[in-house]
Amino acid sequence: MDDKLSAILIVVPVRNEEELLGACLLRLRKAMDRLNRARPELELRLTVVLDQCRDSSPALAASFAANDPRLSVLSVGCGVVGATRAAGIDFALESLAADTPARHSRERIWIACTDADTRVPVHWLTRAVKLAESGSDAIAGTVEPDSSDIDQAFFALWSRDHDRGEGHGHIHGANLGFRASAYCAVGGFDPVPVAEDVLLVEKLRKNGARVTATGKIHAITSGRMQGRVGSGFAGYLRNLAQRHVGHAGEHGS
Template identity: 45%
Template sequence: MVVPARDEEVLLPACLESVRVARDALHLAHPEMHTEVFVVLDVCHDDTAGVVARHGVRAVTSRAGNVGAARALGVETAAEWAGDRGALWIASTDADSVVPPHWLLTQVRLAAEGRDLVVGTVSPRPVDLSPEVLAAWHARHTLSDGHEHVHGANLGFSLDAYLHVGGFAPLPVHEDVELVEAMRCASLDWVATGAIAVTTSGRRTARAPLGFASYLEGLGA
């Protein structure tokens, strides 16, 4: 699992706890599977590194200040960790997000069915938004199977598929959209599912320019 983080000491604990629950569920069903979490510390100045250490997952340091480069470094490190363990599946979320307990189980099932890419849905925490902005969000988003949205906070893909299209580009925003589009254009087997909804922060202060927070800010304008 790859989780980019920039100054996320407040929200990262909930993310990592949800990932722990998802890992436990996967290991219970598939004890033969190996998993690891890589949190990419992208120019952090707070105690994000301390949070990572206390949760017993792996920290990867990036000085790029760029989410695309951070995600790419996380995948590269995961591939090095996997070594000769066989086929590697990368699950991607964000440090301000909470994944459901069946998040990994569902991705593994879809991968076993032959999928190279799984695109999940993301919704902002209702308590973070006004009723008007929340209504505007839901009016613009489909959260069922076959949805058209792409979020780095809820992606899964095989390492082979990732390498086939050249991986994450070092973009400050929409690196997730570009990767998914490249996989689709390469005629890889993919699915957009509403079965593994991720909840993310509805904050309006952006970590990435023109990213999710900026989009929410636009809805409230």
């Protein structure tokens, strides 16, 4: 199979993220600009998926879209992140097909996922494209909680607990990419409130997709303990914090 890409579609689900969305979009724009300079022939689009937002996230997304034709805004009422991600990907694929019929096969379209509370590095897309064109059907990057959101002792515990090496075992929807053909072949994201990223990668692997887990594509995400869903990454941090408190109590007793 020819692994050469022709289009990159970025999809970001949003639920009441007015405080963090701006930083997310600024970082994404920088990553897009770098890829545009390196590979100007690639079609590059960003879809912001607003899911039942009750804050100023829609206005913020609209202001970014007004100044960048690569960005589109989609409003949905899914209520669960798996369905929200899937709706954004469906919209992005359909829009690309409508605007450039027959130009892009799904084998040559790369879908890049992150979250509205996450800041990606400027090389986020250029490194992903390099790995994809070297044979990867999916890429699982790494994340870490924003150290300004948590105390240093807890951040040290996170760092000890979290492998950032090549071949790591982590899956984060905030730093995940895959070939559109591989995604469609397994039915996409399941409409679930949590673990939609893990379920997708499990399906990809079972279907024979070439999944690369790398620490060379690393992002910073919110360190809050109360997320927009009942569990997910914030729930993981909450459980880790409870372990940290228990461990400290044992040593202090």
